[in-house]
Amino acid sequence: MEEVIHIYHTNDLHSHLEHWPSIHKLLTERRRWHEEEGDEVLVFDIGDHMDRWHPLSDATRGKANCRLLNEAGYDAATIGNNEGITLPFEDLDSMYLEKNFELLAANLFKQDGNRPEWAKPYHVYISSSGTRIGVIGITVNFARFYEQLGWKLNDPIDELKNCVDQLKGETDVIILLSHLGIHDDELVARMFPEIDVILGGHTHHILHEGKEVGSSLLAGAGKFGYYTGHVTLKLDGNTKEILHKKALLYDMNEADQAQDEQHMAEGYFMEGKRLMAESVALLPEDLKADPLQHSELSKMLTQALREWCDADCAFMNAGMILKGLKQGNVTKFDLLEICPHPINPCTIRMSGAELKEVLLQTSDEKWPHLQIKGLGFRGTVMGVMEYDGIEFQQKGNYTQIFINGKLIEAKEHYTLAIPDMFTFGRFFPEIQRAEEKKYWLPEFLRNLLEWKLASY
Structure with missing residues (x-):
């Protein structure tokens, strides 16, 4: 006699709730169908369900996302970097207190070495026929940022080994919820043949029929709720040996849509x-704004960036401001709408020679129309560069640069404030190479704009 286990999974929704009503409908209907057939059903989320660009996620600091997972009947979830490093400590620490599912994050600890009360490294589910299903969760190793927020993040591979060692012999099936990305998932599959299924996220990979690496089946459902994943396991009912594994994705644009889906998402x-x-x-x-024009609003944010970080100078791309603000009352929602990026301030300590090279690169005519995707940026084009504490003067074919009215000196050291995006992308080699970087967490750029506008 065979046993069938159905596993449904989502990842990297990033609070794109346009298809959430249909995902909810699919998951709840499928659970009912399978359970009526006597099959086992498990539903998992692989992290980055929350993203603070969405007003409901930002206003509730992710608690609304937890509520949605509850309502859809999820069995377990892990956290992604959006849950982990875009929330202040107290917000992440309270986000899951009302969860009805297991939150699995094997490599997340408080700084005293204890696990948060709402998280555990793994959970063992027992099917109706007695099959023991061990499920582990791990998240990407952004330890530096977690530490600044008051957490301690251990190496995910080390913690995974601890979990696998504990589950070997105690379970019949091992499933990993991995917010590490496809390349690390493939590495994990080779390192840990004991893991039967790796449900992945973080790199937004789409594996329509899964991918076999060694003895593991890898699955990934892209991003933004465009797909919902379904893995089917068939086991020998007596020996518990896995006889067959199958992965597929449901396209939520083509799936049976929930009634009034658009209306619910708008709600x-x-x-x-x-x-x-x-x-x-x-x-x-x-206060007008245009990414291709210098504006008072983008200048104001650049000035706030320098002042907040107590830096010598600052620059920022005007594309950070998506549109202007109208006369009259300005709300928190207005600031989210015009500056939705989960981008933090950052300071770089560098020599005058290095700073001059960076600033000369910022004047390249390629920047304004350069389209940017990822790195936390939620706009479209880079836009013109705005400066504070920095002045360019042309003398013939030679450009002089002044920092706060004084000619830049090659051997002096300066503190430059920038959006952290410039430290992750390959924009400026000198910034990438700089060793003295400080990320100012948990404030986003819009928090700095709010702070500046309060005294406008």
């Missing part, structure tokens, strides 16, 4: 907007 957005109606400033006039 999530409007609920968040209502929760973010708190006033932060009263403007005497419009």
